Each structure stands twice: as structure tokens, then as C-alpha cells.
Amino acid sequence: MKPARFRYLRAASVNDALQALAENPDAQILAGGQSLIAMMNLRLVKPACLIDINRISNIGYIDEDGDGVAIGALARHNDVKHSPLIRERCPLLTEAYESIAHHTVRNRGTLGGNLCHADPSSETPAVMVATGATLMLQSLRGQREVGAEDFFLGTYETARRQDEMLTEIRLPGRRTDGWAFAEISNRHGDFAIAVIATTLRIEDGRCEAARVVASGVGEHAARLEPAEEALIGGPIDDARLDAAAAAAAGAVDPHSDSHADAAYRRDAIAALTRRTVRRAAARCD
């Protein structure tokens, strides 16, 4: 289980990395290596060249950004998981981290690498979509911002272009009051079989805004709009919960694999929708 031959470049600065990306169209960035190296060892990917960004200084930050948070490309999972700033401003992400990988993996793996990897069963894309995060992509040609909803395009597929590096993730301040994350995985820390990340705003007992985002049941994390519509416009009571759960299950078209079949994933989405909405609503009080 050894990787195919590759060239190794170490970037000293972001600019260095961008230069190398521009010059090597078959290169990949090496961040924490927790997904990339495993895939290389299995020879599922054979990049001709790796651009290691681990020695670039000052890109592992987690900073205030207006009323939101800006996260640098090299912020490790564990830094994000344990950040008080994120717990305060994006507790949904903190809660999701209870289910993401294992301590040692989180010590190396980065949130940025996780998002660029775009595993369809990953938790973080769902959180990004639910909170309306923005991803900053930079190349020698310049910088652009892509909303999370537009970033994830398919299995291991994102809007990032080959010569672009993800330099920053921007989480907006809390626009809604209630939030909850839940997933089902076979074992704690495994990639999810099904994920729901929910945010709600309730005013005067009436649900005014909702996002119900699923992962693990399609090619990428996506909002389940029928479920959101079922919630908005009234109190979160049993009838709305049932309607949202049924709508969520109806809105997904999941695949079957050795871990779970489509019927299971649909049941799971219904159960998770019910659970997260109930918890999110309780947090609105």
C-alpha cells in the first residue's frame, strides 16, 4: 500500500503555493494528508506532484471577522473543535465536531482540506451550507468568494479550480437562534451514513426561517427545501415535525452501499430531521 511516484514541493508562502499550482497542472495541495495520503496509498489518486502547505506561517488562524469568524486554510480540526470563538459564534460547527473523526486524525487534518476533499458523507459541508459560510479561493489570477451552497458540486467535486487554493473559510455571525446537528454513523467518528444540520429562527412561537441540510444521502450536502417549507409559518409542534420529517425523507434520493441501503438512509433522514428540529426549537427559547 504505497503511493505511486510523485514530486514533492514545499511552499514557503501562499504565493509560492499559488505559483506552484499554476506551474503544475497535475499537482495537488497537501494539507493534513488525512484523506489525500490514504487515497494515494490505495493508488486511487496518483498526483504527479504534491505542494505541501504545512510550513506556510500564519494561515492556521481562527479570527473574528465582523460578527463572524474567519478560519485560515491550515486551521486543524482540533483547533476549530476547541475554539471558544467558534463555540460562541458557530456552535453548530462545534456540535458537529463531536462526530468528526478521531483525536489523532483531527490533530493533523484541516477544515479547509476536509471541505476541498468534499466527501459526500462528510459532516462539515452540511454545517457550511446550514450556516451560509463563504469560501475564499485564491489563484495567481486573483481571489474569489464562493458561497457554500455553490461550492459542493458532487462526490469529491467542488467549484475550486485546479490552480486555486482555499485560503479562508468565513462563517457569518449567528443569524438564527436555534441550531442542532445530528448524524448516524456505524461507529463514533466514522464518516456518516446520514447527517442533518438544522438552523431555525422562531419569533412569537412562529418558525420564521429554517435550514435543514442533509449529507451522506446524495452526491453532496444539500438543503432539503420541502422540509424547510414544512417548518416555516407556524409553531414547531408534532404535526410540523412529522411533516418536516416526511418531507425530508421524500426530498432525498439516497444510494445503497455496504453500510446502509437507501431505505435505511431515508428512515435515518426522517429521524434526524425530527431530532434536530426538536433540539433546535428548544434552543430558540
Add this chain to the structure above:
Amino acid sequence: MTRERHYIPESRQREKPKSKYFAIGHSMKRVEDTRLLTGSGTYADDVSLPNMAHAAVLRSPHAHARIVSIDKSKAEALPGVLCVMTGAEAAEVTGPCADFSSPPTTQHCIAVDKVRHVGETVAAVVAESRYIAEDACELIEVEYDPLPAVVDLEEAVTSTGDAVLHPERGDTNVAHHRVIDFGTVDEDFAQADLVIERRLRWPRSGGTPIETVGATAHYDRGTGKFTIHANTSMYNYVGWLIAVSLKVEPHRLNIVPTDAGGSFGSKLFCHKVCTLAGTLARAAGRPVKYLEDRIDNMTSGDAHGSDRVYDAKLALKRDGTMLSMRLKVIDDYGAYFQYGVGQHGNAMAQVTGPYKINSVQVDLTAVFTNKCQQGAYRGFGSEVGNFVIERLVDAACEELDIDPIEMRRQNLIEQDQFPYIMPTGNMYDSGNYQAVLDEALGMIDYDGWRQKQAEAREEGRYIGIGISTCQERSVFSATEFWMWNPNETPGFTLSSSPESVSVNIDPTGKAFITLNAPFWGNSPETMAVQVLAEKLEMDPSDISVGYADSDKGFNSSGPGGSRFTVMIAGAVSGAADVIKEKMLRVASHMLEADPSDLEFRNGSIGVQGVPGKEKTLAEVALHAHYFRLDLPEDHDLTSGIDAAYVYDHPVTTMPSEDRTDLGIFYPIVGHMCHIPVVEVDVETGKVDFLDYVAVHDCGTMVNPMTLAGHVRGGTVNGIGSALYEHFHYDENGQLQNALLSDYLHPTPMETPVDIRVGHVETPSPFTEYGIKGGGEGGRMGAPPAIAAAVEDALKPLGVKVDSLPLTPKVLRGMIREAEANGG
């Protein structure tokens, strides 16, 4: 020779169980810990020889195919490649792999002409590095002519023609079929008031240790001798068969053991990897290391576990009295048959469990399919039997509306019935099953949990309590491997399964024990040290332990079948007797006292009843080593203090000609009771443990702490078998989960916070100190108990558990179906 049926040989026990011990029974820390926990172990991949090259293998992408052609020219041209070998080339110098089936089944270390499962080695590359070797594998071009893939075990029974894996064994994939009635089955069924019938499915899982199998081989052209360093076992028992494969005389093969990073049975022999490494080293003219990677190990490690479907029947009286069983079983052996149906020989040791069941019929069919072949895995087939009988007993409770505890109490063999000959002829040496059950019920607070369960049900929560009362046969004897063989082809009917050690006392009175079998994850050094310390009343820290290679080793079957502790205790005890006798002779001269008046006491030898009149072991040893002329002119009193001792199996007899009596072959029988409390999330099918109690009776405990560790580890293994693990082959014979990210072991997050372990000690009358084996127990008791707990939790829905593993998908599917049926 005629033999009285149910003849029990006289006990050879020399050390009787005692009420107070010097070293045995103490929870001392493991001797192995310092070495292993500080990273000082030497595992297969730690071996490095000068000028060593590295091998990788090209795996078959097909489940079943003819190899039409292999073009290796591009691979050979890659810089750094030393040699590329196909199966046909290997077969010119190396014979088939070791195989105990009868009639024999041919497997080569590199497939010849045909591949029979995904992952089978088609060609091997030796290169300057593993990286280059793997690059070269990608350059080998193989043309295949696919054959029908046989994946389903029931379909395998009827396959013919191209679907047959081993045509030389006949036009069928039935590798073995035989029906045996043990006792008066028909009569007992005729007397029954009811017969419980269930179709039960035990899934294919395996030992899957973190460390895969590896061998580093060196071939010395000058002497014509191989040296192979490997994480194998049984090298001092049947290791010479690897020499036969390599076509050298056994004395021209030295197998050097390394530590094993886990085995769980899977490293019982590992003949293929050793044979392959040896073949490649000879061809390359360089030492060669071959270490399976994860996919090699999962697809081709020759160590998948039992994969069975049972049509099982239990005959009972209306009052719950169990009478007889009929078991029709098909077992999917995969592509080869290395141990024949040894796993079913094993299962016969305790097929009727701890119950007073008069007779049993077993109708056994073993089939070939296009999967990795079976090997050994914790339980070696008996764990499946435990699952089957416990499921039948629970079904009977349901049918007769008898409480599962009462049912068991009523049918458990009574304390005064031992030694007990069960229907197949095997003996249960001793036991107190009621005491084990009582201890477990007390520990779990059974009535308290039943109360909580009722309350939870009111709240719509599904809590279940399961119970299993199971046997743990220990100390295998060799007959299990061949007793099922057809009478026309009985095979190699060996009857020895010894274990041996040597002990050397150095001039300062400290001891060195040499084991002739490897470290493979348990605590053999601790066991040997505690027993020797007991015998010589010496400080355990004055004893160290090493492992003999096959050049120096002798007569040792090695760990497996929960035998190692009992067997090395016997061997160490025997060696210590030799040592003691010599030390007494020397001391008697030094103390001018008769040997019969002397005793070993706390690091010294002294005159009984005369405190202070003594010599330390160091003084005696120094004398024995260096002051020969101070000693009498006895010709057999030689310098030094050493002993080598072979301990044969403590009690075993041969099977009868017609096999209706299998004789005594697995007689040191422990017992256990597992009681898990689970909660099932009916919306997600996830199972959570709320409590877990496991009480084991492994006879006299050498070390309660390490035994409890074994029980806990085995229980976690059992949780894996019950809830998580399953080699998932699709309809084309592709293994869907050949990585540990997909083949799911339970981690500490999936296991009970505290598996509470209790002990009952019923010494064996046949082994030294009354020790019984405890290596496999957890995995033998947990699956049926968990199945029962889940079924109990879902009783309101009417869900029945007939197959494992109970993954969320499976369980939710059953619940969904029950809900749809208005459950």
C-alpha cells in the same frame, strides 16, 4: 483394539489445587508490558536483514478465472526490480502449500492456471523497495478467462462444470458431507412434546489483527538452508511442512518467530506467506521481506472465520426438559480447505452446550466458494455452536413461556455429574454452572433491570436483557482436525499435541524460560513466570522468558484452542520438578541433610522445621555451576541446572472407528454466563449497551487481571461479531469491505463503558493446579447473549433475531417490517 466406550484415562495431575499460593492467583502486572508498551517489541515488519529486498503481490481482480497469459516484461524492465514470478514459475521450484484436508486440496503460494478468489496472488515482484515492487505490479499484464463465480453457500451445493473450484476432487463444490448420530436421536425425538426449529445464519468475519502477516526469508546457497522470520505459530509443531513446500529437508529450514501484533487465531500457521517469501528469496538470491498489506490480509489472509447456515432443531418435553438436537449445517469454506472441517471437529466438543441433552445429530456439508479460505478465529467453530444452541433455548423459552433463567437452571448439568460425558463422547471435566449463573445474576441485578425495562417500555424505550450460559472448551487435542474425515481417506490421524519449555537456572540462581511457541498477543511470559515462581518459591522478577526458533525448539503445538496457559503450566511444572530435584540434591549436600527433609521456601532451600538452616537459591546455583568437586561422585550429577520438558495433552482418547463416539478431545471445559443490557433505538436500529456482566469459570486462575483482560477483549470481539463485523462479498465475489474503514471493528466508543467481569473457580482435576483455558471465552458467550438482548428489547414488536451481525441497517429493516405488519 477395543476400547470401553466412555473410558476416562486416569488423571496425570501432579500439582493439586491449593488454598494458598505463592505466585499463582496474583494479579501481577504482565511481564510482557514493559517491552511491548515501550515500543521494544519485534514485529514482522521490524525484521531487517542486510541486503534485504522487498516483495509485493499482484492480486486477482476476479473471483474465479482461468489465467490465460501473463506478460511480465514491462515489470521486469522497471529499474529496481529484481525478479517477477508467476505461479507457473514458482511451481517449478516450490510445491503446494501446507494443507490438512483429506482428500487434499491444492493451493499454491502463487496461483497456477486458475484464480479462485478475489485477491489471490497472481504474480509476485521482488524489488529494491516496496514502492518499486508495487509500481511493477501495476505493469504486469494478465489476460483472464472469467469462470462462473460461486458466492452463495447454498448454490455451491449444486454447482457443476466450470463453476467447480477443484475438479480434481470431483465434479462438485461440496468439499465434505457427512451425517453422524451421536446417541439415540430418533428415539429422543419420538419422545418429544415439541420441536423448536430455527434457521440461523452466522456470518463470515475474521480475526483481522492490526498487524498483518509477514515473513522475511533468507536462503543460504552455501548450506542450502532457509531462515524465515515470521509472525507465525505452530512452527515447532508442523512448521516442517513449509520445508516440504519449499522442497528442502526440514532441518534446512529455521523459522524464527517474531512478536505477533494480534492474531485472534488468524496467525495459527501462516504457511502461505512463509512459503512465498522463501520462494522469492531463493529466486532473487537476496533476503526478501513480504508483508501483507491490509487488502492482501483481508482478501487473501487465509483466515476468514466460520460462515454457516443452520437448520437447527431442539426437542423438548412440555416441562422444558431438553432431549435432543438435530443440526443441519452448511459451512462456506471459501476457495481452499487448509484445516479440513477442523472447525466442526472443534464444535463437537460442546455441541450440546452446558445442558443435559441426551443425543444430537449433525449433518455437515462444507462447500467451496470463490472467497478467501477459512482459517482459525477465536472459537474455531465452537462459538457458532454456542450461538445456535442458545438461540434454540431462547426460542423454546418463548414457545413454552418459561423464563430463560428457569429454563437454564432446569437443564444445566449438575455439579455432581462431573466428569460428564456429553453425547459426542467428549468429556466436561468439572464445573459448577449454577454458581456461575447465580454470580452473574447477582452482579447484574437482574430483577432491578427487569423493573427498569418495564418502566422504559412505558416511555416508549426499548431496553432488552439477554443471557447466555455457554461452554468454553479448552486445550484442544489434535483429533479434532481429522475426526470428520471420510473413512476411505482418513488423512494424517495425528494424536499428539504437546507443549514444551526449557528452563535454565543461571549461576546466580535466576531463571530463564524458553518457550517453543510464539508471543501472539496473550500473556505467555507472565503465565510461565508465575508458574515457575510458584514451583520454586522465587521472586517473579528473577525470571525472564525467551522464544526458541525451530532449530532449537521442540514439540510445541503453540497457542490456540485456549490451550497455552494450561499447557505451558504443565511444561513449566514438569521442568521445574527436574530443576527442583537437582537443586535439592545439591542443597542436601551443602546442608548435610536428606533431600526429603528439605523444602523450597521464599527464595531458599531449607531444612523443614529448622528455621535459618537454609541456602539461598543463588548459593545452591553457584555451587551447582562451579563447584563440581565439592559434590558427590555421582555420574548423573552433572554441572549446571537445566531442564527441558515436554508436556503431552493432559487427557485425550481416540475416536471410535464409526465416529459415533469422538472420544475425549477437548476436555478442560470452562463455563460462562454473559448478561448484556442493551437499548435499541427503533428509529435508527442502533444498539447501545447500558450494562454488561460476564462471569467466567476458567478453573484455577493464574492471574485474575490478565484473565479479566482476556474476557473483556474477547467480549469486545464478540460484540464485533454480533453487531458490526461481516466480510461482505457481492454477487460477483468482490469483497466490498477489504479496508478497516469499511470492515468495522467495535472501538471503545462502541463497547460498554465497563464490561464487569466476575470469576468462579472450579479447578480441573486433570491439569496442573486445576487451571483451565480462557483465551476465547468472551467471543464464545457474547454473540448469543447480545442476540437475546436485542430480541428481548424488541419483543413488543415481535422481531426475531436469527442472523448476525445486527447492523443498524439490518435491525432497522427488521423493525420497519415489523411496524408494517402492525407489530
